[in-house]
Amino acid sequence: MGGVSAPTPDPQAARVVVVGGGPGGYEAALVGRRLGADVTLVERAGLGGSAVLTDVMPSKTLIATAEWMTIADRAPELGIRVDGLGSPEQVRHRIDLGAVNTRVKALAAAQSADIRARLEREGVRVVVGSGRLDGPAHVIATEAGGRESRFDADVVLVATGATPRVLPDARPDGERILTWTQLYELTELPERLIVVGSGVTGAEFAGAYTSLGADVVLVSSRERVLPGEDADAAELIEGIFRARGMTVMSRSRAQSARRTADGVEVTLADGTHVAGSHVLLAVGSVPTTTGLGLEEAGVRLRSSGHVEVDKVSRTNVRGIYAAGDCTGVLPLASVAATQGRIAMSHALGDAVTPLSLHGVAANIFTAPEIATVGSSESQLHERDVPYRVSVLPLARNPRAKMLGVRDGFIKIFAHETSSTVLGAVVVGPRASEAVYPLTLAVTHRMTTDQLAEASTVYPSMSGTVAEVARMLHHRADD
Known part of the structure; x- marks a missing residue:
């Protein structure tokens, strides 16, 4: 043609x-x-x-590979065995980081x-x-x-x-001291990766490299990881990080990073030294x-x-x-x-609707993912908005049971009197996809009853969205 x-x-x-x-x-x-x-x-x-080239698409491609590693780890639980190996404990997965980054x-x-x-x-x-x-x-x-x-x-x-953004005393060299744009030149998995910064970027890469098999130390200047996110979601993710073997150093501010003979050394504000093979600076932009x-x-x-x-x-x-x-x-x-x-x-004089962030959904690609839309609970508190909240863990969902999913939840915030959906948090596999009906609800100012009345497939993860919405129903005589 x-x-x-x-x-x-x-x-x-x-x-x-x-x-x-x-x-x-x-x-x-x-x-x-x-x-x-x-x-x-x-x-x-x-x-x-x-x-x-260096941010969203590369990082999410890397994270997708890491996600397959976490899925593979659940294989024995689902009754999947690998021919030629004995017990489930003998099943091992190894990452070829050079091939992944290529x-x-x-x-x-x-x-x-x-x-x-x-x-x-x-x-x-x-x-x-x-x-x-x-x-x-x-x-x-x-x-x-x-x-x-x-x-x-x-x-x-x-x-x-x-x-x-870089620290004055932690200048990236592209080999051992890295920004997130330089990670894709690595050909071998870091033996011990120190991630400085526990915001979205730091949490995503720390979680991904842990799943890929690296020993990861996450240095957080705040009390918990993902300090700007829903508190319940952040607490769940930090617990999963620790359970997977990650070292999380809370309330620890990195002061500097320097090369050593065979790796790096990060110095914290309290004088503590943390040794590793590589350091990733994830301190904003x-x-x-x-x-x-x-x-x-x-x-x-x-x-x-x-x-x-x-x-x-x-x-x-x-x-x-x-x-x-x-x-x-x-x-x-x-x-x-x-x-x-x-x-x-x-x-150019065309019809236009001014930007509104009201219905913008965001996602953090940890495992499980965290998706949010609309107002957060802290924002509702700050604005003194009367609201009700309903939440259910995904572990109760029949589809989640089939897939071996234990971690995650769906949370909805609704106006106290009108029952309008004000915001939502989804924590679970593919939360970036699952949040869409809630994005529609927030964008079009739907009520929880309208959300609950829409049909869902059984069994499906989205069934929990409707169930959480039903829990927020107002009786006519209330």
Whole structure:
């Protein structure tokens, strides 16, 4: 079959320049072309940005492999035996990390290539290089060889993302002291991996490497892992971490990390030294906004370096928009993509609904996963919202029993008087998929009765969603 030729931009069309090819950037570029604009996208590392190349897709691919290891560990319990081996205790699984990381990088590269092919098919001009603003209406792209191109712009979208934060006395070297973008160069499983930081990234990698067979030490400056998440979910995950052999050092702040003769040594604020073969720094990220000419163009930045935007992704400078992690709105690829689409629709005069985070679902890819949507219990407390809560463990679910699933629960928060679903927490296998009906309920302000009345398959994990909703039923005479 013949290829489809790219549409030729109208010479009178609006000129759009997108700086950054991650979800916020490439989604905006596609919307711009659909609305008839002449679109140029400048990206230095590869289409898809860090979400595809060094962050979301690679990490979740690695975690998917780790998940298979936890499933395989349950095989003897389900009556599965491996021919040629005696007792269940003799069944062992070994990971080939070099092969895993080769696959991780190949999948990321393939996804990046697919995104580029689609952009070019839609008529987006892709420039490989670093972009910076030259005033509010011009962008300069510098290619690898130093060649510069200057593009006039009626609309500029900045979607440059963020980079891993490092500690002053713990500089990554790509070999023993690593950020999460550098893990995929490892060819052998670390003997003892010290993970500094117990937020989402730290917890995900600590859990994954434990499942892969590494000895993991998780250094947490807070009282518990995942301090920003639902307390019950975080407590359950920390208990599972410890049961799987992970060492969790709570209320321990890392001060420095240095190479030793055969590994690394992390020094804590209280003077304690922790030795390991490798250290992963998972202490947050910083927006990629320096050196882009933003302030020179008059764009207002917050003290953190994030670009200030409103709910349609506008900055304070007419014609300049921003999307994604560089704005600090919510560090999710789905939110970045939504911001980019909204920005372009608004800039080009299309109908647009301002960004709302009310129904945004988020997921932590530990084993089990933690998915959340809507208001958390702490937020409801802070806002003094009258609410009721209902929760059931997954272990009671018949489908969970069949699959050998013991850990996890479903929790729903509902308004005290209206019974509107305000928020939910799902902890369990594939929670990222199971949260969807609850996302619909929160987004469309459904009541718990409406959620409970929808039919569910028996047996299914989703049956517990309906059961938890039924527990929140208000009698008519209440």
